[in-house]
Amino acid sequence: xxxxxxxxxxxxxxxxxxxxxxxxxxxxxxxxxxxxxxxxxxxxxxxxxxxxxxxxxxxxxxxxxxxxxxxxxxxxxxxxxxxxxxxxxxxxxxxxxxxxxxxxxxxxxxxxxxxxxxxxxx
Amino acid sequence: xxxxxxxxxxxxxxxxxxxxxxxxxxxxxxxxxxxxxxxxxxxxxxxxxxxxxxxxxxxxxxxxxxxxxxxxxxxxxxxxxxxxxxxxxxxxxxxxxxxxxxxxxxxxxxxxxxxxxxxxxxxxxxxxxxxxxxxxxxxxxxxxxxxxxxxxxxxxxxxxxxxxxxxxxxxxxxxxxxxxxxxxxxxxxxxxxxxxxxxxxxxxxxxxxxxxxxxxxxxxxxxxxxxxxxxxxxxxxxxxxxxxxxxxxxxxxxxxxxxxxxxxxxxxxxxxxxxxxxxxxxxxxxxxxxxxxxxxxxxxxxxxxxxxxxxxxxxxxxxxxxxxxx
Numbered sequence: 001x002x003x004x005x006x007x008x009x010x011x012x013x014x015x016x017x018x019x020x021x022x023x024x025x026x027x028x029x030x031x032x033x034x035x036x037x038x039x040x041x042x043x044x045x046x047x048x049x050x051x052x053x054x055x056x057x058x059x060x061x062x063x064x065x066x067x068x069x070x071x072x073x074x075x076x077x078x079x080x081x082x083x084x085x086x087x088x089x090x091x092x093x094x095x096x097x098x099x100x101x102x103x104x105x106x107x108x109x110x111x112x113x114x115x116x117x118x119x120x121x122x
Numbered sequence: 123x124x125x126x127x128x129x130x131x132x133x134x135x136x137x138x139x140x141x142x143x144x145x146x147x148x149x150x151x152x153x154x155x156x157x158x159x160x161x162x163x164x165x166x167x168x169x170x171x172x173x174x175x176x177x178x179x180x181x182x183x184x185x186x187x188x189x190x191x192x193x194x195x196x197x198x199x200x201x202x203x204x205x206x207x208x209x210x211x212x213x214x215x216x217x218x219x220x221x222x223x224x225x226x227x228x229x230x231x232x233x234x235x236x237x238x239x240x241x242x243x244x245x246x247x248x249x250x251x252x253x254x255x256x257x258x259x260x261x262x263x264x265x266x267x268x269x270x271x272x273x274x275x276x277x278x279x280x281x282x283x284x285x286x287x288x289x290x291x292x293x294x295x296x297x298x299x300x301x302x303x304x305x306x307x308x309x310x311x312x313x314x315x316x317x318x319x320x321x322x323x324x325x326x327x328x329x330x331x332x333x334x335x336x337x338x339x340x341x342x343x344x345x346x347x348x349x350x351x352x353x354x355x356x357x358x359x360x361x362x363x364x365x366x367x368x369x370x371x372x373x374x375x376x377x378x379x380x381x382x383x384x385x386x387x388x389x390x391x392x393x394x395x396x397x398x399x400x401x402x403x404x405x406x407x408x409x410x411x412x413x414x415x416x417x418x419x420x421x422x423x424x425x426x427x428x429x430x431x432x433x434x435x436x437x438x439x440x441x442x443x444x445x446x447x448x
Contacts, residue, residue: 083340083347083378083382084343086343087339087375089381090374101382103347103352103383103384104350107350107352107383111383
């Protein structure tokens with residue numbers, strides 16, 4: 001089941017669910033790479049709240065999504081990493097590099113807002 | 123039922139002390155108990171057995187003036203049991219059989235003393251007095267004082283074997299208490315405090331080992347989620363020493379908190395800890411450190427966007443100066 005990409009203003013929100021496979025993640029990466037440029041969004045939020053494990057493949061995919069989106073002009077925030085997931089990731093030496101993280105969706109949106117350049121709308 | 127429990131406990135103690143038959147053999151060899159001693163002990167058996175109750179009473183009477191013996195002497199049940207064990211002890215001392223059962227009996231008595239908070243010096247004093255009384259009795263009935271002395275010395279070997287066992291048990295029990303207390307201290311929950319909305323503080327005091335470090339991490343990460351924290355300040359002022367493992371654990375905690383979108387500030391790294399960390403080659407680049415807790419909290423407030431402003435005192439007209447209030 002492919003990950004649905006929701007649009008909220010100039011932000012994409014993709015919520016990854018338990019049942020999604022590695023192929024779905026790869027598909028998400030492709031979709032985002034295309035749509036971020038097409039739709040001119042400024043930010044992408046990847047929500048992993050329901051996941052109880054993030055393995056090395058998923059971590060690499062998240063990094064790849066973030067870097068790809070960045071190149072296409074959008075910032076990525078990964079939100080909802082659970083405490084146990086976070087600690088086991090660290091123990092396994094997995095790391096999201098420069099990718100921003102936030103506690104939940106609301107926080108993620110706040111992070112994106114804070115990074116927006118101040119442009120006066122006339 | 124209680125008897126069963128205490129028997130199981132005694133077996134535990136014997137096991138913890140490594141008191142197996144070879145060990146008992148070694149202890150007997152240490153006091154030099156030989157065949158001729160057995161003959162001598164057999165000769166004074168009647169004298170000791172005949173006055174066993176009297177000697178036991180003397181032992182406990184001797185304890186009367188000592189403060190640390192009060193718990194033992196005041197507890198009727200305990201003192202009855204101790205008396206019974208002591209009489210049994212005196213009987214067994216001259217019975218000529220010093221195997222596992224004999225050692226087990228000594229352990230039971232030692233545990234009893236220890237539970238009653240009897241201290242080793244007091245116990246030694248009472249035991250010495252007991253031996254003196256037995257010695258006097260033996261000498262009185264001996265054919266010659268030389269022979270009486272030799273007979274008594276044979277018994278004294280057994281007595282010293284007993285002493286070694288009982289003091290070992292008392293020391294072991296004290297060590298157990300210390301160990302229990304250490305566990306209790308370790309178990310004391312490591313509090314995660316909320317200082318402001320979205321700002322947590324985790325004061326760490328005392329030794330950190332791997333187990334405690336894990337608990338700290340767990341409670342911090344869950345508190346970050348529960349309180350929706352943005353910043354957490356870990357204060358290690360109360361930590362005297364760290365090793366590589368613990369340092370790495372702190373780094374892991376910081377990284378895990380970051381994955382959850384929270385920033386961790388570490389404060390109060392002491393000179394010693396700082397030097398250890400540098401010597402260990404721990405990579406502290408990922409660590410945000412501030413010298414003291416105050417600085418850490420100020421930094422955290424800034425990160426969240428708080429501004430702390432001292433209250434402005436309003437200049438009030440003073441009654442003393444003759445001004446009239448409005």
